[in-house]
Each structure stands twice: as structure tokens, then as C-alpha cells.
Amino acid sequence: MIYKNVYGRRVFDWANYVFLGGAALLCLLPLIHVLAVSFSSSSAATAGFVKLWPVGFTLASYEYALMKPQFIASFLVSLERVVLGAVINMTLTILIAYPLSKEGRQFRWRSLYAWFFVVTILFTGGLIPGFMVVKQLNLLDTVWALVLPGAVPVFNVILLLNFMRSQPKELYEAAFVDGAGHWSVLWRIAVPLAKPALATLLLFICVGHWNSWFDGLIYMNKPEHYPLQTYLQSVVINRDPSMMTTSEELKTLSQISDQTTKAAQIFLAALPILLLYPFLQKHFIQGITLGSVKE
Amino acid sequence: MKRSILYGTLAFMLFLTACSSNGNNNNTAGTPSGSAPQTSAAASxxxxxxxxxxxxxxxxxxxxxxxxxxxxxxxxxxxxxxxxxxxxxxxxxxxxxxxxxxxxxxxxxxxxxxxxxxxxxxxxxxxxxxxxxxxxxxxxxxxxxxxxxxxxxxxxxxxxxxxxxxxxxxxxxxxxxxxxxxxxxxxIDGTQMIWIREDWLKKVGLSAPKTIDDVLKIAEAFVKQKPGGQDKTYGLALGKDIYSGYGGIGGLAYGFKAYPKAWVKGADGKLAYGSTQPVMKQALAKLQDMFKAGLIDPEFGVYDANKVNELITSGKIGMFYGQHWNAFWPLPDSFKNDKNANWVPYPIASADSSPASSLASNxxxxxxxxxxxxxxxxxxxxxxxxxxxxxxxxxxxxxxxxxxxxxxxxxxxxDAVTAQDPLQNINIYRGVKKAFEAKSDEGLSFDVKDNYGSINKYLAGDNTFWASYKWAGPDGALSVEDYYDQQKLIVLNGFLGAPTATMLKKSSTLDTLELETFTKIILNAAPVDSFDTFVDNWKKLGGDEITKEVNDWAAAK
Incomplete structure (x- = not known):
């Protein structure tokens, strides 16, 4: 408490606030700009008149985005994939991390198994073999093609494994003495203790699934089966107008290159993750402080 | 504790059902393939x-x-x-x-x-x-x-x-x-043209450009007199993709008979790469002069097409090299922002007294x-x-x-399989012209009638059809293409094949080298003479092989 009154300390604090505030602003401004563009009239947006406040306020682009069947369909696919993907990823992560967090004398082939998983981080089959495996398994064009190829997030497994190892062994030993088996220890002790880590992993997984787009492009055969980000990529990238040749096509040019509808769709797509963040953040901040007090 | 067991089991059961319904998918997928041989047998x-x-x-x-x-x-x-x-x-x-x-x-x-x-x-x-x-x-x-x-x-x-x-x-x-x-x-739709704001031309008291020097004069007048009323005006729009059909340097280079990125026959009858010809150096020198005179935005090296649009539609730029489709994008937005914005397309200007030929698309x-x-x-x-x-x-x-x-x-x-009559768009212009002369679109093609109708609606005061007017109208973009076609002012790329083996291997390096060198020269960050070093490097880094391959391809045709 005393050090707070020191003059140097106060200067340092203020410098900190300014620096961090500036950094936060740098992250926030682009988002606000996109939001402002999405609420603006199309010609004002094209001319770059829109900075941080809408010019010619209109909701037309949101109406357009939300009326677009493709947008809704893709939104639902993304939701489905996040829920399925999170359940599968979390379950497998927990089930793999727990045994691997044990020591060699408790789990004989531990390092062999560990390497079995770690190798997949170092080497991958590559795009085409991956595509062929998914194709041969008849998973193409189903939501499983999006969640099964990445079902075991090995990096997350390692994070959780290390977290579990850092927990006091005595807790487990006490449980075993009381007659608990591995299943009860896992679900009653290891998992509840790892809640902060699990919240972090859940966030990683949800953001990862929500944001990935390339697998949707190669594994899905119909645009209506696209997850949202794959669809969004097709909307946002600029097409070369020289490819458009007939007068019918040319007339659609201004519609395709409309900045405001792009902005509206970008914002709508970012919204769910923005909303998810505060809820999970609470968990892992709590986790960190709890840990520090105990140490 | 009980709750977490419940969640855990729930999660696990969900996972199991997930797997089992996956099995079902496999089954259903298997059925059609089983019946496939029957249909094909029936078809044969x-x-x-x-x-x-x-x-x-x-x-x-x-x-x-x-x-x-x-x-x-x-x-x-x-x-x-x-x-x-x-x-x-x-x-x-x-x-x-x-x-x-x-x-x-x-x-x-x-x-x-x-x-x-x-x-x-x-x-x-x-x-x-x-x-x-x-x-x-x-x-x-x-x-x-x-x-x-x-x-x-x-x-x-x-x-x-x-x-x-x-x-x-x-x-x-x-x-x-x-x-x-x-x-x-x-x-012919790949040809370049100069889009200029006619209302600005009138304000500064100049007329349509015939030569590159005229282009320079117009750009200077636009920068000095700021006819758009903005604080900062540039003479010529340019984007980072300097070979883009829109806001690129191609149209200006063609005026010097330089055809960057294309393969044109040299004096010896062999195909040569346009970007490495000595005339290209003159074009770059001219661009550097324009940059030094403040006619080109010094930040163009980071502008994408959207940013170029921004400058054009907000009245900061009144002239650019573009193509016919600019009538639909982004110019209508410029017109929406400023009803005086009267964009008119002109044939590209030449460095000398002979009319310039534009490169066409493949x-x-x-x-x-x-x-x-x-x-x-x-x-x-x-x-x-x-x-x-x-x-x-x-x-x-x-x-x-x-x-x-x-x-x-x-x-x-x-339509799954289609082709377009290569003269379709130019025929629209010619048809519309005929219709205006005869004051009737009787007996003309569907496209002509459609555009003639739109243009008449614009002339009757409906501004939503401005783009059609600027495209197929009497002094629209297609009139410039018609002029090129009538006067035979078109240069074709001599190499139409797929990328050759060396191109696939080297072109990304060579393209980067070219883009960097040219951008630096325009930005006056490198002397014009660095063009010669570039040509030497280009040849050494695979350009000579590519030239040989391209000529072999041409010989085999």
C-alpha cells in the first residue's frame, strides 16, 4: 500500500495506462470503423467518407445480410460445428491428457503414447492426402469433415497435460487411498481442478472452429453447407472485374463490390465470439488469481 | 462434484452418438453407390x-x-x-x-x-x-x-x-x-482507355488528350487548380497492382509502344518480353517525372482497388487509365456523390504523333x-x-x-457450359448507335434493345441508368473500343499458352523483382537507370530461358 504513494510509481502507472489504453484503442478502432461502414450508405463508404461514425445512416446492409439465405445457412453450420467440435475436442483432450500426465512408473508406455501424439504436430500428411482420406471415408459434404480431422488438438492436450502435472500429486494419492478409481479421480478431482485451463482451451477451440474457413472450402461441395467464415471469405475477397464479360454480369458489379454489406457480414460473423469472450475470460482470470494466492 | 460427473457423461454420450450417427452416414452414402451400376447399365x-x-x-x-x-x-x-x-x-x-x-x-x-x-x-x-x-x-x-x-x-x-x-x-x-x-x-474488352472528368476539363480549360504530354498537362492543371474542391488532388490514379486493368500503368506504357507483361514480336521477328524492352524505360521515366511533379499520390504503393475507388469517388482524382467496365464500377458511386461528375472515356494517348495501340486481352x-x-x-x-x-x-x-x-x-x-460471342459488347454499341440514328430498335438483338431502353431511361432523367449510358451510350466506353477496332489499334499478346516450365518455377521471383524495381523508379526511390540492372537480372534469373520457351511454343504452333 505504501509504494502507491511514491511519485515514480505513479508516473509509471500512468505511463502504463496510456500505453495499454493505446494498445486497446488500436485493436478497437478497426472494429468501430467496420461497424460505422456497415451502417453507412454505400456510396459514402466507397468514397471513404466514413471514419468512426456512420455517414448516411441506414440499416439496409444488415437487412441484406440477414435476408440472405446463404448467410443464415452458413451461420447455422458454424454453430453446429462449434458445438460438435467443442464437445469432441474437449472430451478427447481430457481423456488423453489425464493418462499422459501420469508418470512413467504408473503408465508404462507413457512416452511412446506421448510421442504418438506429438509426431502429428511435427509431421502432417498434407492437403491432398488429407482430402483423399476424408473423401474415402465418405465424409465429404458432411459436418463431420469439419470436426473429425482435427478431433484431437494435440497442442491443447499438451497444455492440459502440463497443467494437470502442476497440480499437487497428494490430492490424487489421497483420493486413491479413499478408494477412488481413475474415472472418479479424473472427473471429480482432475477436471474440476483444471477448470481455468479448460476454460482457456474451450475458448481456443471455439475461436478456432469459428474462424477456420479453408477446410470448409475443400471439404464441402455445396455453398449452403459452408461454415460462415468460408462463405465470408468468398464475399470479402475482391474479384477481378476483367473476368466479367457480359452486360448482365457487369450490372452486378456494384452489388458485388459493395463495402457496406461486406462490413455488415463481417461484423455479424465476429459478434458471437465477441460475446463469448467476456464469459470465459472471467473463468481464467479467476483461475490465475486463485493459483497465485495458494502458491 | 456430482454436476461435473453429469456434464462429463453427457459430453461423452454426445460424443458416442456423434460417432454412431457418423456410421449411419456411411451407410446411407453406401446405398446410392450400390445402385449406381444399374443406372449406368441402363444408359449404355x-x-x-x-x-x-x-x-x-x-x-x-x-x-x-x-x-x-x-x-x-x-x-x-x-x-x-x-x-x-x-x-x-x-x-x-x-x-x-x-x-x-x-x-x-x-x-x-x-x-x-x-x-x-x-x-x-x-x-x-x-x-x-x-x-x-x-x-x-x-x-x-x-x-x-x-x-x-x-x-x-x-x-x-x-x-x-x-x-x-x-x-x-x-x-x-x-x-x-x-x-x-x-x-x-x-x-477487345481488355483494351485500356483514359477516363477523365469532363466537367473538370472544362473548368481548367483544356481539351481531350492526344499525346502523353497532354495527359501530363491535364494532370498538372487538376493538381494545381483542384477543380473538385478537395484540399488535395492528384493527377492520375495509380494502385499498388501497377498492371491492373484499372488504375495501372499499362495504358500509359502502351502510348510509348511498350507492352509490359505481354510478349510482342521484336524487330528480329521473335517474341520478346514487353517489360524488359527499352521503350518501357521511357514510360517509367515519364511516370517518375509525373511523380516528381506531385501528380501521383506518393502512397500508391499500398493502395488496393478499394482505396483507388475511394480517391476517385470522393473527387480527389479526375483521371485514370481503366477499362470499359469502370462505367459500372466504381464510377456510378462517383456520380452518386457528385451529380456534376461527368466521366468520359478517351482512347489512350500516344508519346508521339501516331495514334497509340492498346494491348487487348487473351x-x-x-x-x-x-x-x-x-x-x-x-x-x-x-x-x-x-x-x-x-x-x-x-x-x-x-x-x-x-x-x-x-x-x-x-x-x-x-448455364453450365457457355461461350460468348467475342464481339458481343461492341455489337451492342453499334446496335445502339444504329437505333439512335433510326430512332427505333426494331429488329435489333435483345442486348441492344435492353441497353437502348436503359439509355433512353437515363436520358429521360432516371439516374439509376447512368452506368448503361456511360457504357454503351454514344460517347460511352464501348465507343472507344469501337474506335480501336475500326482503326486497327490493337496489339495482341504473342504468347497464349499455359505458363512454361521455367515460368512456373521462376515467375514469382521475376514478377516481384519487376514490381519492386518499377515501383521504386516511379517513386523516385531508384534512378531510371536501375531499369538496365533489372533487365540484366531478369535475363540471368530465368528470363532468357523463358524467352526461349515462349519462342519454341510459338514455333510449334
């Missing part, structure tokens, strides 16, 4: 079609393809890319049941097709670009179409596909064999090929016959396939 006896270009298969045959879908394409209730007026037409009129193996938004089509090709699983009919075509030929995945085309192509098809001056066929002919059918497109961008082993390769030719018949047939355009009462449906976009 009927595979003896008459060689009528539009003849119908008695027993319908099944053909697969892959489609790209434009982002603005919409469907009527209950319709889709698998079920629409075109696909029903194929089935009812030709007996061809066309199945879309996959569909992808047009912007991602190339990528998806690459994966298909690399994994060796392509549908019967594919639309590919030249690089992909080359890959398909190298991996022996497609068949020679020469004979099938000769037998089945209708007169109209033959005429349309060769009316681009043969550029399409040149690209797809490998060792005398037609390996694909070009989806012909206009060559025509076809897509090529239709048939998978090796496909049972009915002629189906592709028939589909193309059908499409062209509906577009340009003797009975005029079949409106069922193009028009609909709901204007947001672009029925033409459902």
Missing part, C-alpha cells in the same frame, strides 16, 4: 446418338460437372443450381441429366478445382484455366476433343468459337490436338475439358451447342433462359 445401350448437334438421347444419360456460383446469383423458390430452367432444358431437350458434383462460390473456384485435380477426382466436364489445363494434360486426365468436336459442333458453335481470331483455339491446341473447348470471350479465360474415360464426351459439345443456340440462335434469344420477371434472378448464370 442408348449411347448411340445421332450426330445431330442438338439431338436428344432416347434414354437420358448422366454427366457430372462442377460449378462456380456468382455471389449475386439467386434462385426462385424451390430452384437451385441442380434444378433450374437450364438443367431442365438439358434434360428435356437433350436427354442429358447434368449433375453438379460440387458447387463453390466463384471466388474460390480455382482453389477447389486445384484440390480436385491434385487428388485425381474430377467430374466428367470441367471448366479450367490454362495452368490447370496443362496439369490435366500432363497427368493424362482428359481426352482429345478434336474428333468429337468436328462431329458434333453446330455451325453456330464453330463460328462463335473461332470468331476471336483464333486466340482461344491456339491456347488449347497441344500437338495438333484440341484438348479443350475455349469459352470464348471478348479480346480472350478465353476458361476452357472446358472432358475427363478421360467419360462415356459421352460429345455431351460437352452438345451442351455448348445448346447454350449458343439459346443465346444467338436463328430465332433470336430464347428469353425463357435469360429473362425473368424477377430481375434479381440472373437466369443466364445457371
Amino acid at each position: 445401350p442408348s449411347a448411340e446418338p445421332a450426330k445431330d448437334p442438338l439431338g436428344k438421347y432416347e434414354t437420358p444419360i448422366e454427366v457430372t460437372t462442377a460449378r462456380s456460383l456468382g455471389s449475386t446469383v439467386q434462385f426462385a423458390e424451390g430452384e437451385s443450381l441442380d434444378n433450374n430452367v437450364w438443367y431442365r432444358g438439358y434434360k428435356d431437350d437433350l436427354g442429358i441429366i447434368l449433375k453438379n458434383e460440387w458447387t463453390v462460390p466463384d471466388a474460390q473456384y480455382g482453389q477447389k478445382m486445384n484440390v480436385s485435380i491434385a487428388s485425381g477426382s474430377i467430374p466428367d466436364i470441367v471448366a479450367v484455366d490454362l495452368t490447370q489445363l496443362q496439369k490435366l494434360i500432363e497427368s493424362d486426365m482428359i481426352m482429345d476433343m478434336t474428333e468429337v468436336y468436328e462431329q458434333y459442333a453446330s455451325e453456330l458453335t464453330k463460328q462463335t468459337l473461332s470468331s476471336d481470331g483464333g486466340v482461344g483455339w491456339t491456347a488449347v491446341t497441344f500437338g495438333g490436338k484440341k484438348m479443350a473447348l475455349p469459352s470464348t470471350a471478348s479480346v 480472350g478465353a479465360l476458361l476452357f472446358y475439358a472432358v475427363k478421360k474415360g467419360a462415356k459421352n464426351p460429345e455431351a460437352l459439345v452438345k451442351l455448348l451447342n445448346y447454350s449458343l443456340e439459346k443465346q444467338y440462335g436463328a430465332n433470336g434469344r430464347d428469353k425463357r433462359f435469360f429473362n425473368s420477371e424477377n430481375t434479381s434472378l440472373n437466369l443466364y448464370a445457371y
Whole structure:
């Protein structure tokens, strides 16, 4: 408490606030700009008149985005994939991390198994073999093609494994003495203790699934089966107008290159993750402080 | 504690059901493949079609393809890319049941097709670009179409596909064999023109540019007098992609008879790379002069097309090198922001007294090929016959396939196999001109009537049709193309083949080197003489090999 009154300390604090505030602003401004563009009239947006406040306020682009069947369909696919993907990823992560967090004398082939998983981080089959495996398994064009190829997030497994190892062994030993088996220890002790880590992993997984787009492009055969980000990529990238040749096509040019509808769709797509963040953040901040007090 | 057990079990059970329903998927997927041999067995006896270009298969045959879908394409209730007026037409009129193996938004089509090709699983009919075509030929995945085309192509098809001056066929002919059918497109639509704000020209008291020096004078006047009323005005729009058709340096270079990125015949009759010719140095020197005089935005090196749009539509720039389609994008936005913005296209200016020739495009961008082993390769030719018949047939355009009462449906976009009359757009301009002279569009083509109608609506005061007026109107963009065509002011790229072996290996390095060098010269960050170093490096780093390969290709044609 005393050090707070020191003059140097106060200067340092203020410098900190300014620096961090500036950094936060740098992250926030682009988002606000996109939001402002999405609420603006199309010609004002094209001319770059829109900075941080809408010019010619209109909701037309949101109406357009939300009326677009493709947008809704893709939104639902993304939701489905996040829920399925999170359940599968979390379950497998927990089930793999727990045994691997044990020591060699408790789990004989531990390092062999560990390497079995770690190798997949170092080497991958590559795009085409991956595509062929998914194709041969008849998973193409189903939501499983999006969640099964990445079902075991090995990096997350390692994070959780290390977290579990850092927990006091005595807790487990006490449980075993009381007659608990591995299943009860896992679900009653290891998992509840790892809640902060699990919240972090859940966030990683949800953001990862929500944001990935390339697998949707190669594994899905119909645009209506696209997850949202794959669809969004097709909307946002600029097409070369020289490819458009007939007068019918040319007339659609201004519609395709409309900045405001792009902005509206970008914002709508970012919204769910923005909303998810505060809820999970609470968990892992709590986790960190709890840990520090105990140490 | 109990709760977490519950959650854990729930999660696990969800996972189990997830896996089991996956098993079901496998089963259902297995059923159709089991019944597939039956349908194909039923189809095979009927595979003896008459060689009528539009003849119908008695027993319908099944053909697969892959489609790209434009982002603005919409469907009527209950319709889709698998079920629409075109696909029903194929089935009812030709007996061809066309199945879309996959569909992808047009912007991602190339990528998806690459994966298909690399994994060796392509549908019967594919639309590919030249690089992909080359890959398909190298991996022996497609068949020679020469004979099938000769037998089945209708007169109209033959005429349309060769009316681009043969550029399409040149690209797809490998060792005398037609390996694909070009989806012909206009060559002349690739020409450059100068778009200038006529209202600004009047304000500064200058007239249309004839020479590059005139262009410079106009740019100077725009920068000094700021006719748009903005605090900062630039003379000429330029983006980071300096070879873009819009906001690029191509149009200015053509004025010096330099044709960057293209292969043009030199004095020795051999093809030479346009970017490394001495005339290119003069063009760059002129651009550097313009930059020094403050006529070019010093930040152009980071501007993408959207940023260039911004400068043009906000009245900060009144002149740029562009193409015919700028009438639709982004100029209407400029007009919306400022009703005085009267953009007028002019032919490119020349460095000397002779009129300048513009480079044109390579025509076809897509090529239709048939998978090796496909049972009915002629189906592709028939589909193309059908499409062209509906577009340009003797009975005029079949409106069922193009028009609909709901204007947001672009029925033409459902057509799977198509080609365009390379002169279509220029003919629209000529037709509209005729209609204005005769004050009637009686007996003219559908496209002409459509545009003539739109232009008249604009002239009657409906500003939503401004773009059509600027495109096909009396002094619209197509009038410039017509001028090029009449005066024979067009230069064609001498190399139309797929990228050569060395190009595939080296071109990314060489392109980067070129772009960096040229951008630096324009920005006055490097002396004009660094062009000579660039040429030496270009040759050493693979340019000489590429030149040889390109000339070998030309010799083999």
C-alpha cells in the first residue's frame, strides 16, 4: 500500500495506462470503423467518407445480410460445428491428457503414447492426402469433415497435460487411498481442478472452429453447407472485374463490390465470439488469481 | 462434484452418438453407390446418338460437372443450381441429366478445382484455366476433343468459337490436338482507355488528350487548380497492382509502344518480353517525372482497388487509365456523390504523333475439358451447342433462359457450359448507335434493345441508368473500343499458352523483382537507370530461358 504513494510509481502507472489504453484503442478502432461502414450508405463508404461514425445512416446492409439465405445457412453450420467440435475436442483432450500426465512408473508406455501424439504436430500428411482420406471415408459434404480431422488438438492436450502435472500429486494419492478409481479421480478431482485451463482451451477451440474457413472450402461441395467464415471469405475477397464479360454480369458489379454489406457480414460473423469472450475470460482470470494466492 | 460427473457423461454420450450417427452416414452414402451400376447399365445401350448437334438421347444419360456460383446469383423458390430452367432444358431437350458434383462460390473456384485435380477426382466436364489445363494434360486426365468436336459442333458453335481470331483455339491446341473447348470471350474488352472528368476539363480549360504530354498537362492543371474542391488532388490514379486493368500503368506504357507483361514480336521477328524492352524505360521515366511533379499520390504503393475507388469517388482524382467496365464500377458511386461528375472515356494517348495501340486481352479465360474415360464426351459439345443456340440462335434469344420477371434472378448464370460471342459488347454499341440514328430498335438483338431502353431511361432523367449510358451510350466506353477496332489499334499478346516450365518455377521471383524495381523508379526511390540492372537480372534469373520457351511454343504452333 505504501509504494502507491511514491511519485515514480505513479508516473509509471500512468505511463502504463496510456500505453495499454493505446494498445486497446488500436485493436478497437478497426472494429468501430467496420461497424460505422456497415451502417453507412454505400456510396459514402466507397468514397471513404466514413471514419468512426456512420455517414448516411441506414440499416439496409444488415437487412441484406440477414435476408440472405446463404448467410443464415452458413451461420447455422458454424454453430453446429462449434458445438460438435467443442464437445469432441474437449472430451478427447481430457481423456488423453489425464493418462499422459501420469508418470512413467504408473503408465508404462507413457512416452511412446506421448510421442504418438506429438509426431502429428511435427509431421502432417498434407492437403491432398488429407482430402483423399476424408473423401474415402465418405465424409465429404458432411459436418463431420469439419470436426473429425482435427478431433484431437494435440497442442491443447499438451497444455492440459502440463497443467494437470502442476497440480499437487497428494490430492490424487489421497483420493486413491479413499478408494477412488481413475474415472472418479479424473472427473471429480482432475477436471474440476483444471477448470481455468479448460476454460482457456474451450475458448481456443471455439475461436478456432469459428474462424477456420479453408477446410470448409475443400471439404464441402455445396455453398449452403459452408461454415460462415468460408462463405465470408468468398464475399470479402475482391474479384477481378476483367473476368466479367457480359452486360448482365457487369450490372452486378456494384452489388458485388459493395463495402457496406461486406462490413455488415463481417461484423455479424465476429459478434458471437465477441460475446463469448467476456464469459470465459472471467473463468481464467479467476483461475490465475486463485493459483497465485495458494502458491 | 456430482454436476461435473453429469456434464462429463453427457459430453461423452454426445460424443458416442456423434460417432454412431457418423456410421449411419456411411451407410446411407453406401446405398446410392450400390445402385449406381444399374443406372449406368441402363444408359449404355442408348449411347448411340445421332450426330445431330442438338439431338436428344432416347434414354437420358448422366454427366457430372462442377460449378462456380456468382455471389449475386439467386434462385426462385424451390430452384437451385441442380434444378433450374437450364438443367431442365438439358434434360428435356437433350436427354442429358447434368449433375453438379460440387458447387463453390466463384471466388474460390480455382482453389477447389486445384484440390480436385491434385487428388485425381474430377467430374466428367470441367471448366479450367490454362495452368490447370496443362496439369490435366500432363497427368493424362482428359481426352482429345478434336474428333468429337468436328462431329458434333453446330455451325453456330464453330463460328462463335473461332470468331476471336483464333486466340482461344491456339491456347488449347497441344500437338495438333484440341484438348479443350475455349469459352470464348471478348479480346477487345481488355483494351485500356483514359477516363477523365469532363466537367473538370472544362473548368481548367483544356481539351481531350492526344499525346502523353497532354495527359501530363491535364494532370498538372487538376493538381494545381483542384477543380473538385478537395484540399488535395492528384493527377492520375495509380494502385499498388501497377498492371491492373484499372488504375495501372499499362495504358500509359502502351502510348510509348511498350507492352509490359505481354510478349510482342521484336524487330528480329521473335517474341520478346514487353517489360524488359527499352521503350518501357521511357514510360517509367515519364511516370517518375509525373511523380516528381506531385501528380501521383506518393502512397500508391499500398493502395488496393478499394482505396483507388475511394480517391476517385470522393473527387480527389479526375483521371485514370481503366477499362470499359469502370462505367459500372466504381464510377456510378462517383456520380452518386457528385451529380456534376461527368466521366468520359478517351482512347489512350500516344508519346508521339501516331495514334497509340492498346494491348487487348487473351480472350478465353476458361476452357472446358472432358475427363478421360467419360462415356459421352460429345455431351460437352452438345451442351455448348445448346447454350449458343439459346443465346444467338436463328430465332433470336430464347428469353425463357435469360429473362425473368424477377430481375434479381440472373437466369443466364445457371448455364453450365457457355461461350460468348467475342464481339458481343461492341455489337451492342453499334446496335445502339444504329437505333439512335433510326430512332427505333426494331429488329435489333435483345442486348441492344435492353441497353437502348436503359439509355433512353437515363436520358429521360432516371439516374439509376447512368452506368448503361456511360457504357454503351454514344460517347460511352464501348465507343472507344469501337474506335480501336475500326482503326486497327490493337496489339495482341504473342504468347497464349499455359505458363512454361521455367515460368512456373521462376515467375514469382521475376514478377516481384519487376514490381519492386518499377515501383521504386516511379517513386523516385531508384534512378531510371536501375531499369538496365533489372533487365540484366531478369535475363540471368530465368528470363532468357523463358524467352526461349515462349519462342519454341510459338514455333510449334
